[in-house]
Amino acid sequence: MQRFMILALLVSCLVVAPAFGAVAPPQPPAKKAGAPSPQPAKEEAASVAILSIIPSQGEAGTTIVVSGSGFTADTTLYLATTKIAANVAGAKQLSFEVPDLPPGLYALYVRTPRGAASKSYSFVILAQRPVAVDLTPDTVYSCAPASERQVTVSGHHFRDGSQVLFDGAAIRSRFISPDSLSFTAPSVAGGLHQVQVRNPDGSVSGVLGLLIDGNPEITGVTSGEEYVNYYNLYIDGRNFQQGSTVVVTEEKSLDLMAGGQLSVDVKRFQSGVSSGGPERDRIVYVSCNRIVYQRYPYSTVPKNFRVQVVNPDGSQSTTTSVSAP
Numbered sequence: 001m002q003r004f005m006i007l008a009l010l011v012s013c014l015v016v017a018p019a020f021g022a023v024a025p026p027q028p029p030a031k032k033a034g035a036p037s038p039q040p041a042k043e044e045a046a047s048v049a050i051l052s053i054i055p056s057q058g059e060a061g062t063t064i065v066v067s068g069s070g071f072t073a074d075t076t077l078y079l080a081t082t083k084i085a086a087n088v089a090g091a092k093q094l095s096f097e098v099p100d101l102p103p104g105l106y107a108l109y110v111r112t113p114r115g116a117a118s119k120s121y122s123f124v125i126l127a128q129r130p131v132a133v134d135l136t137p138d139t140v141y142s143c144a145p146a147s148e149r150q151v152t153v154s155g156h157h158f159r160d161g162s163q164v165l166f167d168g169a170a171i172r173s174r175f176i177s178p179d180s181l182s183f184t185a186p187s188v189a190g191g192l193h194q195v196q197v198r199n200p201d202g203s204v205s206g207v208l209g210l211l212i213d214g215n216p217e218i219t220g221v222t223s224g225e226e227y228v229n230y231y232n233l234y235i236d237g238r239n240f241q242q243g244s245t246v247v248v249t250e251e252k253s254l255d256l257m258a259g260g261q262l263s264v265d266v267k268r269f270q271s272g273v274s275s276g277g278p279e280r281d282r283i284v285y286v287s288c289n290r291i292v293y294q295r296y297p298y299s300t301v302p303k304n305f306r307v308q309v310v311n312p313d314g315s316q317s318t319t320t321s322v323s324a325p
Contacts, residue, residue, distance in 0.1 A: 048075065048110055050118045057124035060100040064123075066110070067093050074113045079106040079123060086110075103127040103201070128157040130197040132205040140185045142214040143239050143288030149185040152176075153197060155205065165196040165204070190214020190239075190315070214239050216309040216317040223324055224292070230280070233293040233324060235307060240291050243312045245270045246283045248293075249319070250305035269293070297325035 048070035058064060066077070066086075071094050077086040082101065088094045094110075102125070109120040132155040140149050153164060156179055164173035164183040173183040181197060190212045197205040216239045224232035235246065248267045271285035284292040291309065306319045 130205040161200040
């Protein structure tokens with residue numbers, strides 16, 4: 001009987017214990033009817049688009065017009081990863097100047113301050129064409145020495161490796177700076193010749209004119225050595241040629257006391273050619289700067305006469321007055 005009562009008491013303790021020692025899990029608060037579920041804040045960025053790019057290529061400094069939609073004063077424009085200053089004319093148009101970037105193909109797109117970007121389009125930056133502005137000097141004498149034939153081309157966008165084109169043909173030139181080249185004017189016929197600059201990429205500048213002056217010019221006539229029956233008369237100047245002719249115009253009196261009139265005697269002497277007649281005077285071509293007139297005077301009394309040089313192509317110097325026997 002005592003053993004039965006102890007067993008009943010133990011069973012009673014096992015049944016009642018959970019009610020006093022167990023901790024119930026917390027329950028979520030009751031949801032109010034009709035309240036919306038909270039969502040993460042999400043802000044939609046404004047859209048932007050490019051519809052046209054005019055022109056779709058250009059060299060540095062060219063103005064490009066971009067048409068599209070969604071442009072604002074804060075819209076930024078990019079060429080690849082380079083941010084470009086743009087002038088926004090309204091929601092549908094902006095413009096920019098092509099920057100000085102290496103020639104090539106670039107992705108062009110615009111972006112809003114909120115991060116929205118347009119579709120990218122291909123844009124080609126062209127190499128800058130050379131611009132020839134001036135030649136110094138712009139006139140070269142055909143018989144000038146090499147030191148006096150140096151010509152400087154002034155302009156813009158020249159590059160190391162640029163060439164001077166002389167009448168369309170490349171000649172040796174020297175790169176000085178992006179604004180300056182130099183070359184030696186070649187020995188060519190007199191006249192106006194064309195000078196251009198060609199960059200390594202093949203782009204060519206406009207045409208400048210270089211005058212090669214081949215007209216003979218007398219700068220002075222002086223007496224030289226005297227011999228038994230003739231003396232040398234030095235005709236100095238420029239652009240004389242082998243085969244040039246010296247024209248000597250001399251006034252002679254027939255008989256002034258008898259009422260006669262002055263006559264004009266014109267003699268023509270060609271260098272390297274004998275007159276073949278009784279006239280002994282002759283000329284000797286020394287260089288493009290000097291001709292020697294070997295004059296055989298019939299008296300030692302000074303006379304007034306004029307000399308002129310005529311080149312084989314017909315170009316002539318002005319006449320120069322001389323007083324000599």
